[in-house]
Amino acid sequence: MRSHLLNDLTAEHYRRSVTEGVERVAARLATTERPFTGVTVDALAPRVERIDLDRPLHDTTAALDELEEIYLRDAVYFHHPRYLAHLNCPVVIPAVLGEAVLSAVNSSLDTWDQSAGGTLIERRLIDWTTARIGLGPAADGVFTSGGTQSNLQALLLAREESKPGRAAWEEGASLASLRILASEVSHFSVKKSAKLLGLGQDAVIPVPVDQDKRMRTVALAHELERCRQDGLTPMAVVATAGTTDFGSIDPLPEIAELCARYGVWLHVDAAYGCGLLASVRHRDRLAGIERADSVTVDYHKSFFQPVSSSAVLVRDAATLRHATYHAEYLNPRRMVEERIPNQVDKSLQTTRRFDALKLWLTLRTMGADGIGELFDEVCDLAREGWRLLAADPRFDVVVEPALSTLVFRYIPAAVTGPDRIDRANLYARKALFASGDAVVAGTKVGGRHFLKFTLLNPETTAADIAAVLDLIAGHAEQYLGESLDRAS
Numbered sequence: 001m002r003s004h005l006l007n008d009l010t011a012e013h014y015r016r017s018v019t020e021g022v023e024r025v026a027a028r029l030a031t032t033e034r035p036f037t038g039v040t041v042d043a044l045a046p047r048v049e050r051i052d053l054d055r056p057l058h059d060t061t062a063a064l065d066e067l068e069e070i071y072l073r074d075a076v077y078f079h080h081p082r083y084l085a086h087l088n089c090p091v092v093i094p095a096v097l098g099e100a101v102l103s104a105v106n107s108s109l110d111t112w113d114q115s116a117g118g119t120l121i122e123r124r125l126i127d128w129t130t131a132r133i134g135l136g137p138a139a140d141g142v143f144t145s146g147g148t149q150s151n152l153q154a155l156l157l158a159r160e161e162s163k164p165g166r167a168a169w170e171e172g173a174s175l176a177s178l179r180i181l182a183s184e185v186s187h188f189s190v191k192k193s194a195k196l197l198g199l200g201q202d203a204v205i206p207v208p209v210d211q212d213k214r215m216r217t218v219a220l221a222h223e224l225e226r227c228r229q230d231g232l233t234p235m236a237v238v239a240t241a242g243t244t245d246f247g248s249i250d251p252l253p254e255i256a257e258l259c260a261r262y263g264v265w266l267h268v269d270a271a272y273g274c275g276l277l278a279s280v281r282h283r284d285r286l287a288g289i290e291r292a293d294s295v296t297v298d299y300h301k302s303f304f305q306p307v308s309s310s311a312v313l314v315r316d317a318a319t320l321r322h323a324t325y326h327a328e329y330l331n332p333r334r335m336v337e338e339r340i341p342n343q344v345d346k347s348l349q350t351t352r353r354f355d356a357l358k359l360w361l362t363l364r365t366m367g368a369d370g371i372g373e374l375f376d377e378v379c380d381l382a383r384e385g386w387r388l389l390a391a392d393p394r395f396d397v398v399v400e401p402a403l404s405t406l407v408f409r410y411i412p413a414a415v416t417g418p419d420r421i422d423r424a425n426l427y428a429r430k431a432l433f434a435s436g437d438a439v440v441a442g443t444k445v446g447g448r449h450f451l452k453f454t455l456l457n458p459e460t461t462a463a464d465i466a467a468v469l470d471l472i473a474g475h476a477e478q479y480l481g482e483s484l485d486r487a488s
């Protein structure tokens with residue numbers, strides 16, 4: 001069994017195994033004709049269930065053959081130009097290379113004595129990111145598992161920096177007066193964070209958005225004032241720079257102004273919009289982000305990095321102390337005096353992947369402009385898609401995209417009830433998924449079912465978009481035709 005341990009004696013086995021795995025994936029990528037095979041849970045689950053985990057195959061090739069059957073053949077492939085669904089990007093090769101290196105060396109970024117150079121590389125990338133944001137000389141941050149964790153950590157710091165948060169910590173006072181203000185289309189992880197942070201059910205106040213799905217600052221001012229009058233403490237305003245559905249960017253300068261006036265922590269959730277930090281042409285769309293107290297970025301969304309790769313950044317490094325605990329066995333207090341950098345002092349996690357390496361190799365190979373160019377391309381594509389949709393009487397499109405999503409729905413030519421239109425759109429999405437020809441997402445707008453393209457693949461063309469729209473219309477029409485037959 002020791003032949004499976006990766007060490008000096010097994011370098012050749014390592015090389016062969018990994019190469020065999022890489023060959024399988026490469027062959028799969030080269031022959032994938034659709035983003036998905038359309039396999040159903042009922043068809044796939046028994047194949048996974050059947051495998052006896054207590055009877056190993058003792059053979060890499062056999063294990064990979066088996067994996068083809070239960071995973072590789074039927075996986076959902078984000079690199080395919082007709083995968084248009086969620087915020088998953090195709091990945092860049094330097095980052096995949098980084099993934100292979102980091103898991104083999106297996107550094108853990110909690111302490112210097114488990115990572116050495118890994119810690120320094122992560123710190124450089126944090127500094128690089130805070131400089132791009134413009135957070136100033138005292139800024140810092142840490143890599144996280146994703147935007148959800150980044151938002152949670154940012155809001156933890158915001159809570160601890162608030163007066164009731166401090167009183168709760170020091171004297172066990174109640175957190176009931178704390179409020180978070182976020183737009184009604186902000187990410188659901190804000191609510192989840194509020195729950196984890198011990199805030200009440202009403203802690204997150206949804207702020208209305210304008211017709212472009214951006215937070216209405218007049219409404220925000222109104223809510224801040226109302227909190228003051230009701231004796232409540234707004235602990236943070238969460239501005240979204242790239243909402244998950246619409247890509248809309250809240251008016252950051254105006255929001256920052258209000259936060260300054262009311263002395264409220266400003267968190268900018270740029271999980272999606274962070275790609276603009278690398279864009280030469282569109283960086284200005286993030287203007288105002290430099291005034292944030294904390295920022296969430298997901299490199300695994302708009303920097304073309306494999307999952308996971310994310311970070312939380314803060315204006316004032318000292319605020320990260322709210323996540324600091326010392327353990328004699330890991331990061332004793334004296335190490336701080338000895339200036340030994342232990343990233344665990346800033347993180348919610350302990351053992352932690354060296355995800356930063358992927359971004360490092362990406363920047364060292366392609367450069368930031370290269371990433372920005374790719375993101376610009378998908379934003380341009382979304383504009384083109386919007387023009388197609390706006391000119392097509394079969395579809396209703398919600399907003400002109402600020403980033404790279406399109407939210408729309410099929411509308412039949414013949415007058416029919418709104419519930420039937422809903423069902424036709426739901427059906428079209430399902431039928432498309434089952435066919436595997438394309439994968440699209442869905443969401444609700446004003447209580448109605450809509451479809452969504454999230455464009456993150458520069459290989460997707462306007463022709464792909466047009467073709468998928470035809471497929472959607474075809475499925476929706478088929479549903480309406482059939483349901484009419486049934487009704488008559």
Ligand SMILES: *Cc1c(COP(=O)(O)O)cnc(C)c1O
Binds near residue numbers: 147244
């Ligand atoms: C995706 C997303 C998140 C959550 O990020 P994960 O990496 O999926 O945890 C948070 N905020 C916004 C705006 C997002 O789009």
